[in-house]
Amino acid sequence: MAEAAESPGDPGTATPRPLMRDLKAVGKKFMHVLYPRKSNTLLRDWDLWGPLILCVTLALMLQRGSVDSEKDGGPQFAEVFVIVWFGAVTITLNSKLLGGNISFFQSLCVLGYCILPLTVAMLVCRLVLLAELGPINFMVRLFVVIVMFAWSIVASTAFLADSQPPNRKALAVYPVFLFYFVISWMILTFTPQ
Amino acid sequence: MAAADELAFHEFEEATNLLAQTPDAATTRSDQLTPQGHVAVVMDSGGSYGAEDEVESDKAALLQEEKQQPGFWTFGYYQSFFDVDTSQVLDRIKGSLLPRPGHNFVRHHLRNRPDLYGPFWICATLAFVLAITGNLTLVLAQRRDPSIHYSPQFHKVTVAGITIYCYAWLVPLALWGFLRWRRGVRERVGPYTFLETVCVYGYSLFVFIPTVVLWLIPVPWLQWLFGALALALSAAGLVFTLWPVVREDTRLAATVLLSTVVLLHALLAMGCKFYFFQPLPLEHVAPPHQATSQPPNTLPPTLPRSMAT
Numbered sequence: 149m150a151e152a153a154e155s156p157g158d159p160g161t162a163t164p165r166p167l168m169r170d171l172k173a174v175g176k177k178f179m180h181v182l183y184p185r186k187s188n189t190l191l192r193d194w195d196l197w198g199p200l201i202l203c204v205t206l207a208l209m210l211q212r213g214s215v216d217s218e219k220d221g222g223p224q225f226a227e228v229f230v231i232v233w234f235g236a237v238t239i240t241l242n243s244k245l246l247g248g249n250i251s252f253f254q255s256l257c258v259l260g261y262c263i264l265p266l267t268v269a270m271l272v273c274r275l276v277l278l279a280e281l282g283p284i285n286f287m288v289r290l291f292v293v294i295v296m297f298a299w300s301i302v303a304s305t306a307f308l309a310d311s312q313p314p315n316r317k318a319l320a321v322y323p324v325f326l327f328y329f330v331i332s333w334m335i336l337t338f339t340p341q
Numbered sequence: 342m343a344a345a346d347e348l349a350f351h352e353f354e355e356a357t358n359l360l361a362q363t364p365d366a367a368t369t370r371s372d373q374l375t376p377q378g379h380v381a382v383v384m385d386s387g388g389s390y391g392a393e394d395e396v397e398s399d400k401a402a403l404l405q406e407e408k409q410q411p412g413f414w415t416f417g418y419y420q421s422f423f424d425v426d427t428s429q430v431l432d433r434i435k436g437s438l439l440p441r442p443g444h445n446f447v448r449h450h451l452r453n454r455p456d457l458y459g460p461f462w463i464c465a466t467l468a469f470v471l472a473i474t475g476n477l478t479l480v481l482a483q484r485r486d487p488s489i490h491y492s493p494q495f496h497k498v499t500v501a502g503i504t505i506y507c508y509a510w511l512v513p514l515a516l517w518g519f520l521r522w523r524r525g526v527r528e529r530v531g532p533y534t535f536l537e538t539v540c541v542y543g544y545s546l547f548v549f550i551p552t553v554v555l556w557l558i559p560v561p562w563l564q565w566l567f568g569a570l571a572l573a574l575s576a577a578g579l580v581f582t583l584w585p586v587v588r589e590d591t592r593l594a595a596t597v598l599l600s601t602v603v604l605l606h607a608l609l610a611m612g613c614k615f616y617f618f619q620p621l622p623l624e625h626v627a628p629p630h631q632a633t634s635q636p637p638n639t640l641p642p643t644l645p646r647s648m649a650t
Contacts, residue, residue, distance in 0.1 A: 242458070247423075315426040317427070319426075319430060326465065326466060
C-alpha cells in the first residue's frame with residue numbers, strides 16, 4: 149500500500165493513522181473475500197481483527213435470547229465462538245500436519261475472513277424471518293445459505309489449496325467443507341423466539 | 342507345544358508374516374552376500390524368492406526400524422501420523438467397507454503405516470452427521486404433525502462428539518492393553534500397536550455415516566435393516582482384523598474378546614439410534630388453539646353485563 153510519508157519515528161504527527169490503516173486493511177481483505185482472485189494479500193498481510201469482528205457478529209446473531217429457557221434451543225454465544233475458533237485451529241493444525249507450507253496465523257486469517265459470506269447470509273436470514281413463516285420463507289433462506297456456503301468454500305479453497313502438495317489437496321479441503329457446512333446448518337436452523 | 346512342531350514350519354510362517362508386513366522387502370538366498378546394514382530373511386530352500394527382487398534388495402523396508410524416530414515433543418513426530426495421500430485414505434475407507442475373511446485390514450491396507458487423519462475426521466463427521474440428521478428427523482416430523490415443537494437441539498452436537506470420540510479412543514486403548522497383557526501366550530505374532538488399533542476402529546466407524554443419513558427415511562423396519570447391515574459390516578471388519586491375533590490364545594479368551602468387541606459396537610449403534618432418532622413425544626399441543634376454539638355462546642352470562650357498563 150502506498151502511504152504518503154510513513155514516519156513512525158516522527159512525534160509531531162498526532163493523526164489516528166494506525167486505526168485507519170488497520171480498518172482499511174480489514175476492508176480490503178473483505179473485498180478480496182467477496183471477489184476471490186488469486187492474490188496474496190490475505191496471506192501476506194494477515195490479521196485477526198476481521199475474523200474477530202465476523203465471529204462476534206455471527207455469535208451475537210445466532211445466540212438464543214435470554215427469555216428462552218428451554219434446554220434444547222440453539223447455540224449460546226460461547227458455543228458459536230468455540231466452534232468457530234476451535235474449528236479453525238483444528239483445520240489449521242490438520243493442514244500443517246499434512247505438510248502444507250502455510251503459517252498458522254495465515255491459515256486462521258483466511259478461514260476467519262471467509263466466514264464473511266455466511267455472516268451476510270445470517271443477516272439476510274434474520275431479515276427474511278421478519279416476514280411470515282412458511283415454506284416460501286424456508287426456501288428463500290435455504291437458497292441464500294446454499295449460495296453463501298458455496299461462496300465461502302470457493303473463496304477459502306482459492307487461498308488454501310495452493311499451499312498443499314497436489315496429492316493431498318482433497319484431504320486438506322474436506323475439513324474446510326465440514327466446518328462451513330456446520331456453520332451453515334446453524335444459520336439455517338436459527339428460529340426466532 | 343512340542344519344540345519339533347515349532348521348528349518344522351517356523352521359517353515359512355515367519356517369512357510370510359514379514360512379507361505381509363513389509364511388502365517391498367526381499368528374501369535373499371543364503372549364498373548371496375547381504376549388503377552391510379541390511380537385514381534380510383534368509384531362506385535355505387529354493388532360490389526363486391530372491392530371483393526377481395535383486396533390484397529391490399537395496400530398499401529393504403526392514404530398514405524402517407533403523408530410521409531415527411523424532412522425539413514426541415517435536416512437530417515432526419506428529420507429522421508422521423498424517424503422512425498419507427488422498428488415494429491411500431480412500432483405499433483404506435474402501436477396505437473397511439468391504440471386509441473379507443482372509444484380508445486383515447492392518448496388514449493389507451495399513452501396511453504398518455497407521456494414520457490419524459482417517460480416525461479423527463471420520464469421528465468428527467459422524468458426530469456432526471448424527472446431530473444434524475437427528476435434528477432433520479424432528480423437522481420432517483413437524484411437517485407431518487404441526488403440533489410438534491421444533492427446536493435446534495444444539496446440545497446434541499456436544500453429546501455426539503463426546504460419545505464418538507470416547508468410543509473411538511478408549512475402547513482401542515482397552516483392547517490394546519488387553520492384547521499386550523495376553524502377549525505372553527502368543528509368542529509368534531505380535532499384537533498391533535496402539536495406533537493401528539485406533540486406526541482399525543476409526544475406519545470401521547465410516548460405514549455408519551451413510552447409514553445415519555439413510556435413517557432419515559421414516560420407515561421403522563427399514564431403519565432397523567440398515568442399522569443391522571451397517572453393524573454387520575463394521576463388526577465383521579473388526580473381527581477379521583483381530584482374528585489372527587487372538588487365534589493362538591485360549592478359546593475362552595478369544596471368544597470373550599471378540600464377543601465383547603461386537604457387543605460394544607452394537608451398543609454404540611443402538612444407543613445412537615435411540616438417543617438421536619427417538620420417537621417424538623406427541624403431547625406438545627399449543628395452548629392458544631384451545632382458547633380460540635371455544636364458541637362464543639358458551640361465555641358466562643356475567644360478561645354481557647360487565648360489557649354493558
